Structure formats: C-alpha cells, structure tokens
Amino acid sequence: MNTARREEQIDTLEHALMRAHQVKMQDAPHFSPEWAQDVMRDVRRQASREPPSSEVSRVIWRAAAVVAVVSTLLVGSVLAWTAGHGDDDFFVLLTMATADSTFSTLLPGEP
Amino acid sequence: MESVAGCRMVASGSGLPDEAIIRRVVAGEVDLFEGLLMRYEHHVGRIVAAHVPRELIDETAHDVFVRAYMSLPTYSFRTPFSHWLSTIAVRSCYDVWRSLSSRKEVPLGGPSDAVEKQEQWTEHVLAAESKDRFDTMVRQRDTANLLQGALAQLSPENRMVVTLVHLEGHSVREAAELLGWTTINVKVRAHRARQQLRKILDTLLGNHHA
Numbered sequence: 001m002n003t004a005r006r007e008e009q010i011d012t013l014e015h016a017l018m019r020a021h022q023v024k025m026q027d028a029p030h031f032s033p034e035w036a037q038d039v040m041r042d043v044r045r046q047a048s049r050e051p052p053s054s055e056v057s058r059v060i061w062r063a064a065a066v067v068a069v070v071s072t073l074l075v076g077s078v079l080a081w082t083a084g085h086g087d088d089d090f091f092v093l094l095t096m097a098t099a100d101s102t103f104s105t106l107l108p109g110e111p
Numbered sequence: 112m113e114s115v116a117g118c119r120m121v122a123s124g125s126g127l128p129d130e131a132i133i134r135r136v137v138a139g140e141v142d143l144f145e146g147l148l149m150r151y152e153h154h155v156g157r158i159v160a161a162h163v164p165r166e167l168i169d170e171t172a173h174d175v176f177v178r179a180y181m182s183l184p185t186y187s188f189r190t191p192f193s194h195w196l197s198t199i200a201v202r203s204c205y206d207v208w209r210s211l212s213s214r215k216e217v218p219l220g221g222p223s224d225a226v227e228k229q230e231q232w233t234e235h236v237l238a239a240e241s242k243d244r245f246d247t248m249v250r251q252r253d254t255a256n257l258l259q260g261a262l263a264q265l266s267p268e269n270r271m272v273v274t275l276v277h278l279e280g281h282s283v284r285e286a287a288e289l290l291g292w293t294t295i296n297v298k299v300r301a302h303r304a305r306q307q308l309r310k311i312l313d314t315l316l317g318n319h320h321a
Contacts, residue, residue, distance in 0.1 A: 006316065009237055013312045014277075016236045017261065020254040021161065021278040028157040029168050036152070039173050040145050043180045047141040
C-alpha cells in the first residue's frame with residue numbers, strides 16, 4: 001500500500017482515538033454520598049493519626065534552630081580558646097595536624 | 112431535603128472561599144475539608160475518569176482527596192487550588208498505572224479487543240464519509256475499548272504523556288508541571304510515545320488489510 005495513504009489512515013485512527021478520549025472526558029462520574037462520607041472518614045482518621053505536615057515542619061525548624069545555636073557556641077568557644085593561646089600555638093597545632101596530609105607533599109618546591 | 116443539603120453546605124463551609132477553608136482545615140478544622148470535597152469532586156472525577164479504568168475511578172478519586180488533605184499545609188496559594196489539585200490527581204493516576212504495571216494487571220480493554228472487532232472498527236472509521244458518521248463511531252464503546260487496548264501497550268510513563276499531550280492537548284510544559292517531570296523528559300517521551308502509538312495503529316491497519 002502507498003506509504004502516504006497508510007500514514008493518512010493512521011492519522012484518521014489517531015484522530016478517532018483522540019475524539020474518543022475527549023468524549024470520555026465530558027462524562028464526569030457522579031460520586032455517591034457514601035463515597036464522600038468514606039473520604040471524610042479517611043481524612044479524619046489521617047488527621048487523628050498523624051500530625052499535619054505544618055506541625056512536622058515546625059518541629060524540624062525547631063531542631064534546626066537548636067543545631068544552629070549549638071554550632072555557633074562551639075565555633076565561638078574554639079575561637080575564644082585559640083585567641084587565649086595565641087596565634088603561634090594555633091599555628092603549631094595546625095602544622096602538626098596537616099604535617100602528614102597529602103596536600104603538604106604536593107606543595108611546590110618540596111622534594 | 113433542600114434544608115438538609117443547606118445545613119450540610121454551611122457545616123462544610125461551602126460558602127467560604129477556597130483560601131479561607133484551606134487555612135481553617137490546616138489549623139485543625141478537619142470537617143471543613145468536606146467543602147473542598149464537594150466543590151472539586153467533579154473536577155477530580157473528570158481527570159481520574161479520563162485516565163484510569165472505570166472500576167478504579169472511585170478508589171483513585173478517594174486517594175486523591177486524602178493525599179490532598181495530607182499535603183494541604185504545603186499548598187502555597189500561588190496557583191489556583193484547582194490546578195494544585197489537578198497535579199495530585201494526575202500523579203495519583205500515574206501511580207495507579209505504575210502499580211498495575213508492576214503487578215502485570217494492566218487491563219487490555221473490554222471483550223471487543225478481539226481482532227475481528229478491531230478490524231470492523233478500523234473499517235468503519237476509515238469508511239466514515241461524513242463528520243457526523245465519524246463522531247458517531249468514536250462515541251461507540253468499541254472505540255473506547257480500542258483506545259484502552261492501544262494505551263495498555265504503552266509503559267505507564269508513555270501512557271500518561273501520550274494521554275496528556277496528544278489526547279488532551281496539553282502543552283509539554285503543562286504536562287511536565289502536572290507530572291512533576293522536566294520538560295525535556297516529557298518532550299522526549301511525547302515524541303517516542305506517539306511513535307509507539309502510531310506503530311500500534313499501524314499494526315491494526317496491518318490486520319485490517321491482511
């Protein structure tokens with residue numbers, strides 16, 4: 001069969017299916033009052049079982065705030081400690097800590 | 112009867128705008144959710160009926176409203192509530208197909224998906240000389256069954272894309288928003304899925320001309 005003719009026929013069938021789907025979309029189903037009651041029963045059950053998402057997110061935000069405060073205190077105390085021991089001590093500590101790192105072996109001019 | 116319905120409307124906050132109902136439901140007045148249910152059951156029903164088999168419409172629409180309730184605190188009021196609800200409905204339908212597909216329970220259409228019936232249908236559609244005759248044909252149950260049968264051969268992803276973009280006429284961007292996918296993904300799938308659908312129709316023509 002001619003390819004163009006076949007393509008045309010496929011177009012027609014495709015158009016028929018498209019129209020069939022549009023027809024289907026025009027018919028909204030009617031839900032019974034029992035269906036609505038079932039949905040509401042489930043919604044109430046969910047409401048009593050789990051805290052609403054807003055409550056969950058409030059808890060998450062509170063936890064995040066606590067973590068932020070603790071981190072700030074920790075950083076603050078480290079800074080205060082290093083200030084008390086002087087820059088030289090801090091430099092020695094830092095040198096000791098990084099002495100064996102691979103980064104130090106890659107420094108230019110080193111054997 | 113009317114007064115009973117009226118009482119139900121007042122109790123469910125039907126006179127209130129969506130935004131007010133949503134804020135109060137989120138604040139804990141769960142019963143007011145019924146107002147949204149009554150207001151949008153047809154909207155959701157239409158979407159669900161267009162995507163899932165008849166026997167799963169009630170169950171899927173039920174699931175859509177429960178999901179909507181659970182996600183209500185995340186609704187940002189930036190888009191109309193109906194649009195937000197549509198995305199939940201479309202994604203729930205997609206989940207239905209994924210679930211059916213994973214259990215290998217995809218319905219292949221009604222009894223008319225037999226080759227003989229398909230051939231008859233093809234013959235009649237192609238021979239339809241007037242627009243009225245064509246419209247009569249597409250309203251027949253055979254067409255719906257054939258559509259169901261053709262779509263059943265697609266993956267859940269391709270099925271959703273072909274339905275939204277080609278059958279319902281949504282733009283790629285709209286379909287991507289509804290499904291929560293990237294536009295590129297939808298664009299690639301839309302092209303591929305349409306080719307697949309045309310191949311299925313070509314096979315049908317092959318049967319018809321054999």
